[in-house]
Every structure is written in C-alpha cells, then in structure tokens.
Amino acid sequence: GESVGLHLPTLSVQEGDNSIINCAYSNSASDYFIWYKQESGKGPQFIIDIRSNMDKRQGQRVTVLLNKTVKHLSLQIAATQPGDSAVYFCADGYQGGKLIFGQGTELSVKP
Amino acid sequence: DTGVSQNPRHKITKRGQNVTFRCDPISEHNRLYWYRQTLGQGPEFLTYFQNEAQLEKSRLLSDRFSAERPKGSFSTLEIQRTEQGDSAMYLCASSRPTSGRETQYFGPGTRLLVL
Numbered sequence: 001g002e003s004v005g006l007h008l009p010t011l012s013v014q015e016g017d018n019s020i021i022n023c024a025y026s027n028s029a030s031d032y033f034i035w036y037k038q039e040s041g042k043g044p045q046f047i048i049d050i051r052s053n054m055d056k057r058q059g060q061r062v063t064v065l066l067n068k069t070v071k072h073l074s075l076q077i078a079a080t081q082p083g084d085s086a087v088y089f090c091a092d093g094y095q096g097g098k099l100i101f102g103q104g105t106e107l108s109v110k111p
Numbered sequence: 112d113t114g115v116s117q118n119p120r121h122k123i124t125k126r127g128q129n130v131t132f133r134c135d136p137i138s139e140h141n142r143l144y145w146y147r148q149t150l151g152q153g154p155e156f157l158t159y160f161q162n163e164a165q166l167e168k169s170r171l172l173s174d175r176f177s178a179e180r181p182k183g184s185f186s187t188l189e190i191q192r193t194e195q196g197d198s199a200m201y202l203c204a205s206s207r208p209t210s211g212r213e214t215q216y217f218g219p220g221t222r223l224l225v226l
Contacts, residue, residue, distance in 0.1 A: 004153075032212065043115075043202050043217035044154065051212065089153050097142065098167065099215060101153025 004092045004102040012108045019077040021105045023090035028071060032093035035064060035075045038104070039086045047075070049093075077107075085109045113137060115218035117203050123224045124193055131189045132221045136205030143186050144204040144215060145178055147171070154202050160186060193225045 004025050013019045025033070031052040036044035048059045050066050050073070057064050063076040077084055087106045091099040116135045124130050136143045142161050146154035157176070158168045162183040175193075180186040190197055200222050204215040 034214065036217075041222075043117075043204075043220045046214055046216060049212060049214060091153075093213060097159055097213065098144065098156040098169075099146075099154070100156070103151070103153055 004090055004100050009103065010106045010108065012110060013080050015080060015082060015109050015111050017080055019075075019080045019084070019107060019109075021075045021077075021088050021090075021107065023073050023075075023102055025071050025073070025090075025092050027092065027094055028068075030071075030092045030094040033064070033066065033073055034091045034093055034099065035062075036089045036091060036101075037084075037086045038089065044089060047088075080107075080109050082109045082111060115203055115205050115216055117201075117218040117221050119221060120219060121222050121224075123226065125226050126195060127192055129189065129191045130193060130223065131187055132201055132203075132223075133185060133187050134203030134205075134218060135185045136203070137207075137216055140205035140207045140216075141183070142206045142208065142213070142215075143180055144206070145186070145188050146202040146204065146217075148200040148202055148220070149198075157188075190223075193223075195225050198223055198225045 034049040035047040038044045050057045050064045061078045066073045087104040089101050089104045091101045118133045144159040145157040148154040158178050160180040175191045178188045200220045202220045204217045206213045206215045
C-alpha cells in the first residue's frame with residue numbers, strides 16, 4: 001500500500017543555519033502534499049502545502065520542493081530558530097480526504 | 112480563538128470503561144476528521160465526516176469505536192470497553208476543500224491513558 005517516509009528520524013542544526021527535512025512517498029499518483037510541525041503535547045500545525053503541478057512553493061522562511069520523478073519532497077527552513085524545534089511530518093493527501101503521515105523528523109536547534 | 116477545539120485535553124480511565132471525546136471544528140468547515148497518534152508515530156486516520164455524513168472509516172476502527180456528527184458541526188468519538196492499547200492521542204482536524212486543495216487544521220488533541 002501507499003506509504004510516506006522520512007529519511008532521518010532526528011536532525012540537529014545550529015541556530016541561524018538552514019534546515020532541510022526530506023520525505024519520500026511511494027504512490028506515483030499522489031498529487032497533494034502537506035508539511036506539518038508538531039510541538040510536544042500539541043496538535044500538528046500546518047506549515048505549507050504543494051500540489052503536483054508545482055515543483056516549488058515558498059512561504060515565510062520555508063520552501064517545499066517536490067521531485068515527482070523520484071517521488072521525493074523536502075522542506076527547507078531558512079535561518080532556523082530555537083522556536084523551530086519540533087517534529088516535522090510530511091503527509092500525502094492523495095486519498096481524497098484522509099492524510100497519510102510519515103513517522104516524522106525531530107528537529108533540534110542548538111543555540 | 113477560532114481554531115479547532117477538543118475536550119477534554121486529558122483523560123485517564125480504567126480498562127473496560129467507556130470514554131467520549133468532543134471536537135468543535137473551525138466554523139464553516141464542512142469536513143471533520145479523527146486521527147489517532149501513538150508515541151513516536153505520525154497520526155493515523157480513523158474516520159471522517161462531510162457535514163453530518165460519515166464517509167469513511169479506517170480498518171483500524173474497531174466495533175468499540177463510534178463517531179457521530181449529528182448536526183454537521185461538532186463531533187464526538189466514543190470508545191467502549193477501553194483497552195490499554197487504546198492509550199494514545201486522539202486528534203481532530205477540520206477542512207473546507209477548495210480548488211483541489213484541502214488543508215486540514217488540527218486541534219490540540221485529547222490524550223487518553225487507559226490503566
């Protein structure tokens with residue numbers, strides 16, 4: 001069946017550096033992806049989404065890149081701040097409503 | 112606050128008891144979702160509603176679980192005869208699909224501990 005996975009369970013970066021979190025998906029028909037940030041004890045918070053007719057989408061300090069050829073997407077966070085420390089999930093929205101989540105990458109920002 | 116709200120935020124119960132959680136979606140969001148999340152994992156889909164109609168249920172949802180959205184606004188998730196394996200965070204999300212995009216906004220979750 002479909003799956004969504006992240007390449008690394010943990011990522012540690014220095015404050016001010018850029019962070020890159022990667023995600024792979026298996027369903028070539030998937031056409032909508034969302035990145036969420038989840039802080040401890042809280043629900044997932046929407047960061048940015050992208051449809052398959054785009055390769056790149058930018059938000060405030062965040063950029064999502066989608067490579068459909070290799071079924072890979074990434075979340076780039078510019079000038080990472082301590083407040084960015086959280087678990088980041090990519091989710092596949094192909095199922096026409098329900099989201100399929102990966103396991104998450106825990107981002108730790110060192111001051 | 113106009114976000115998704117969930118009550119209670121925490122629930123401790125004994126095995127075999129019934130529990131009920133409530134979710135209030137963002138106003139005018141016609142879709143409402145329930146997910147379950149265990150420690151170290153991403154949320155797993157349980158069920159969702161469009162207005163008051165329950166459109167899909169996951170195979171994860173045993174007969175002990177039931178969800179309702181009687182008036183197309185708030186929703187309740189009931190677990191009967193709770194088991195220790197039901198211990199998890201139960202998340203609610205809501206959305207209003209537009210132009211091929213469906214951003215789901217999550218509530219803070221209800222953390223259930225079954226003793």
